[in-house]
Amino acid sequence: MIINKEVCLSTRGNIDIVDLTQQVEMAVRESAVANGTVTIFVPGATGSVTTIECESGLMEDFKDIIEELIPQNGHRYKHNNDLGGQNAHSHLRASFLGPSLTIPIVDSELVLGAWQQIVFIDFDDQPRKRTLIFQTMGE
Numbered sequence: 001m002i003i004n005k006e007v008c009l010s011t012r013g014n015i016d017i018v019d020l021t022q023q024v025e026m027a028v029r030e031s032a033v034a035n036g037t038v039t040i041f042v043p044g045a046t047g048s049v050t051t052i053e054c055e056s057g058l059m060e061d062f063k064d065i066i067e068e069l070i071p072q073n074g075h076r077y078k079h080n081n082d083l084g085g086q087n088a089h090s091h092l093r094a095s096f097l098g099p100s101l102t103i104p105i106v107d108s109e110l111v112l113g114a115w116q117q118i119v120f121i122d123f124d125d126q127p128r129k130r131t132l133i134f135q136t137m138g139e
Contacts, residue, residue, distance in 0.1 A: 003031040005134045011047075011122035015063045015093075019054050020132070021117045024103070025110060027134045034108045036138015041100040043131065046090040046124040048097035053115040066093055072125070086125060093123040105138055 005027045009018055020040060028038055040049045052062060070092045077088030101118065104111040112118075120132060 001031075001033060001036075001137070001139060003027075003033070003136045005030075005136075007132045007134060009120065009130045009132065011120075011124075011128050011130055013122050013124045013126045013128060015066060016122040017052075017054075017059055017062070018120045018122070019117050020049075020120055021110075021112075024118050024134060028105055028108070028110060028136055031136040032108075033105055033136050033138040036105050036136065037102050038105060038110070038134060038136045039100055039102045040118060040120075041133045041135065042120060043133070044094075044099070046087060046094050046122070046128075047130060048094045048099060048121045048123065049101040049132070050097050050119060050121065051101065051112070051116045052119055054117045054119065055115075066123075070096065090123040090125055094121075097121065105136070 007023055011018060024038060024040060042049055070089050072089045079088035080086050122128060
């Protein structure tokens with residue numbers, strides 16, 4: 001059995017972190033899949049899906065380390081010059097983390113650690129409307 005669900009979000013950009021855990025849990029419940037996997041995927045080149053503990057200090061630490069690793073300013077990104085945009089850092093940050101995450105489902109429950117939440121991160125430099133795909137597969 002394969003069930004696809006689209007989820008729409010409005011984001012603020014600039015490392016906006018959105019907790020998706022409850023939405024994914026609901027999609028799994030609605031799918032009636034007892035054992036399998038769910039994949040969360042963002043079509044696009046400036047967003048990522050990962051897991052993190054959604055604690056305010058850690059969220060700020062995450063934003064700080066991303067800025068240190070791939071700074072918004074201070075580099076001469078070729079993408080900015082070639083296409084006229086100023087969001088090369090957004091593309092690079094999203095590529096670093098990736099557009100999808102797959103989580104096991106066992107006995108109709110997501111297999112997550114106690115402090116592990118599923119998040120979407122919008123790295124673009126402006127607010128956007130995003131559509132994510134939740135694909136649940138199993139029996």
